[in-house]
Amino acid sequence: MESIGINWQLLVAFLVNFLILFGLLTAILYKPVLKMLDERSAKIKESLEQAEKIKEQTSRSEEQIKAAIETARKESQVIISQASQIAAKIKEEAKGEARKEADVIIAKARDEIKLERDKSIGELRSEFANLTVLAAEKVIKESLDAQKHMKLINEVLDQSNSFKQN
Amino acid sequence: MSKLGCSNRLVVILGIAVVALALASFTFGPIGARLFGIQTPHELQVSKPHVSLPSEAMFHIGDFKITNTLISSWITIILLCTLFYFATRKMKDVPGRLQGLAEVVVDGIYNTIQGVSGEKYVKTFFPVVTTIFLYVVTNALLALVPLWGTWGPIEEIQEGSHTATVIVPFLRAANTDINLTLSIALISFFFVEYLGFSKIGALNYINSFFHFKELGKALGELFKGNFKAFISGFAFGFINMYVGLLELLSHLIRIISFTFRLFGNMTAGEILIGVMTFLVALIVPSIFYGFETLFGLLQALIFAGLTLVFGLMAVTPQHEEGAEEH
Numbered sequence: 447m448e449s450i451g452i453n454w455q456l457l458v459a460f461l462v463n464f465l466i467l468f469g470l471l472t473a474i475l476y477k478p479v480l481k482m483l484d485e486r487s488a489k490i491k492e493s494l495e496q497a498e499k500i501k502e503q504t505s506r507s508e509e510q511i512k513a514a515i516e517t518a519r520k521e522s523q524v525i526i527s528q529a530s531q532i533a534a535k536i537k538e539e540a541k542g543e544a545r546k547e548a549d550v551i552i553a554k555a556r557d558e559i560k561l562e563r564d565k566s567i568g569e570l571r572s573e574f575a576n577l578t579v580l581a582a583e584k585v586i587k588e589s590l591d592a593q594k595h596m597k598l599i600n601e602v603l604d605q606s607n608s609f610k611q612n
Numbered sequence: 613m614s615k616l617g618c619s620n621r622l623v624v625i626l627g628i629a630v631v632a633l634a635l636a637s638f639t640f641g642p643i644g645a646r647l648f649g650i651q652t653p654h655e656l657q658v659s660k661p662h663v664s665l666p667s668e669a670m671f672h673i674g675d676f677k678i679t680n681t682l683i684s685s686w687i688t689i690i691l692l693c694t695l696f697y698f699a700t701r702k703m704k705d706v707p708g709r710l711q712g713l714a715e716v717v718v719d720g721i722y723n724t725i726q727g728v729s730g731e732k733y734v735k736t737f738f739p740v741v742t743t744i745f746l747y748v749v750t751n752a753l754l755a756l757v758p759l760w761g762t763w764g765p766i767e768e769i770q771e772g773s774h775t776a777t778v779i780v781p782f783l784r785a786a787n788t789d790i791n792l793t794l795s796i797a798l799i800s801f802f803f804v805e806y807l808g809f810s811k812i813g814a815l816n817y818i819n820s821f822f823h824f825k826e827l828g829k830a831l832g833e834l835f836k837g838n839f840k841a842f843i844s845g846f847a848f849g850f851i852n853m854y855v856g857l858l859e860l861l862s863h864l865i866r867i868i869s870f871t872f873r874l875f876g877n878m879t880a881g882e883i884l885i886g887v888m889t890f891l892v893a894l895i896v897p898s899i900f901y902g903f904e905t906l907f908g909l910l911q912a913l914i915f916a917g918l919t920l921v922f923g924l925m926a927v928t929p930q931h932e933e934g935a936e937e938h
Contacts, residue, residue: 451666451790455676460685460795467689468743475696476739479718482703489705 577602634895641892658893661886662769662778665879667789670782680781681789684760688750688786721745728917729924736811736927737920740803744796745916748787752878752908755785756901761882787878787911790871797870800919805863808926816929821856823849866922870915877911 581602638644645652669677699714707715721742726734754760764781786792808817819825830845881904888897 449665452794453666453677453791456667456679456682456789456791457795459676459682460789460792461798463682463685463689463792464743464747464795464799467692467747468739470689470693471696471743471746472739474693474700475714475718476742478700478703479714480722480738482700483715483719483722486705 573606577606580605630895634892637894637896638892641890643891658890659777659779660890661883662776663879663883665790667784667791668780679789680764680784681786681792684754684783684786685751685789685792687783688747688754691754692746692750717746718742725920728920733811733924733927736807737923740799741916741920741923744800744919745912747912748796748874748915749909749912751786751792752912753905755787755878755882755908756904759783760785761886785878785882787874787908788882790875793874793878794867794871796874796915797867800870800915800922801863801867803919804866804922804926807923811927812929817926821859823852823856826852866918870918874911874915877907881907 581598584598584602639648640650640652641658642652644650667679667681669679670683671678695710696714699710703711722734722738725737725741729737760783761781762779763783764779766777767780768775769778808820812820826845827849830842830849833839833845834842881900885897885900885904888900
């Protein structure tokens with residue numbers, strides 16, 4: 447033991463040395479550095495996750511924008527088609543109304559024409575009757591040969607303004 | 613082109629100078645002196661290495677001897693602590709050079725241990741294994757610094773019939789003190805046994821040596837009246853107990869092998885460098901300094917690695933080991 451130098455006091459001193467080194471290194475090297483490394487890897491992981499999240503968000507908002515544009519386009523199409531439909535309807539309505547009005551006007555005109563005609567016919571009739579009565583009077587007063595008859599009628603008719611021969 | 617030629621010439625001249633110096637120191641060294649009958653010049657005389665296994669006491673405090681190896685180990689501790697104190701004083705997210713060094717050391721060793729022991733036990737092994745590695749490797753590398761082993765008072769020592777002058781160095785490679793290697797071996801041993809007891813339970817750990825359970829099972833067979841099973845079980849139980857004793861012995865022998873592996877390698881390295889310096893004073897010992905750098909690293913790796921492996925064996929539950937055996 448003594449010839450190779452084993453010495454209990456020295457052995458204890460070296461044991462204490464090792465334990466001191468162990469304690470010091472734990473305090474100043476292992477703990478802070480491992481903590482640092484853990485923190486850093488946590489930070490890196492976090493920032494990576496954040497980047498991923500941002501990327502996701504960006505793509506999501508891009509999609510949203512695309513969807514919004516798409517819906518706007520669809521809506522505008524719908525509006526345009528509606529507008530054209532409405533326009534067509536308005537046109538149709540206007541046409542219908544115009545036609546109706548025209549019909550009314552035509553009907554009125556017809557009525558008026560009819561009225562006028564009826565009136566004229568009535569007047570004519572009454573005049574004609576008068577003339578006929580007049581002619582008859584004349585006929586009865588004169589002889590009834592054909593030549594005279596014709597002449598009489600012509601006279602009567604000539605007397606009336608309406609049937610005057612030119 | 614001329615520049616290149618110049619530097620080539622410089623290399624050639626330097627090479628020749630180096631070889632010439634080596635040859636000269638060989639010729640004028642002890643071998644050449646004997647072969648060619650030349651008197652060794654005083655400037656090239658290197659004293660014969662004096663092998664002293666116990667470390668030499670430098671001071672006495674009461675009964676306690678402060679040896680040169682103890683001083684060396686203090687320097688190692690101071691060096692390591694100062695270096696890593698300044699490296700980790702102001703930790704930053706973006707590390708500077710010193711902090712980067714500390715991180716490389718810690719991260720490298722941590723990952724290596726994790727690779728061997730897995731995620732579960734890496735935090736248990738890391739501090740002890742790393743401290744052993746750093747302590748041993750720093751001790752070994754410091755021993756190669758010029759002041760170590762060469763700076764100290766010259767003493768006359770009676771060697772057989774004639775007296776020899778030897779340097780008693782103030783600083784001696786700490787790993788060449790058997791007390792130091794024994795102390796780390798004891799730390800390693802107690803660390804491993806503590807892990808065995810605490811991680812898989814005292815009873816399980818003891819049972820992993822002696823297999824009391826099988827002996828108990830055999831006794832159970834006896835109470836059931838199954839005499840044949842009892843005999844074979846009992847015999848196997850005893851064989852297992854004997855194997856367990858051997859295993860216990862092997863655990864104790866680990867202390868000795870740890871102690872003498874490091875002590876022997878480092879002492880042999882010191883002696884080798886001493887002898888080479890004695891034989892060929894210049895140039896050639898540099899090669900052996902290179903070797904010793906490698907050996908210091910290797911021995912530290914072996915010491916730390918074996919502690920890790922033994923620790924891992926101690927925390928691995930018995931039935932798994934048994935499954936591997938059968």
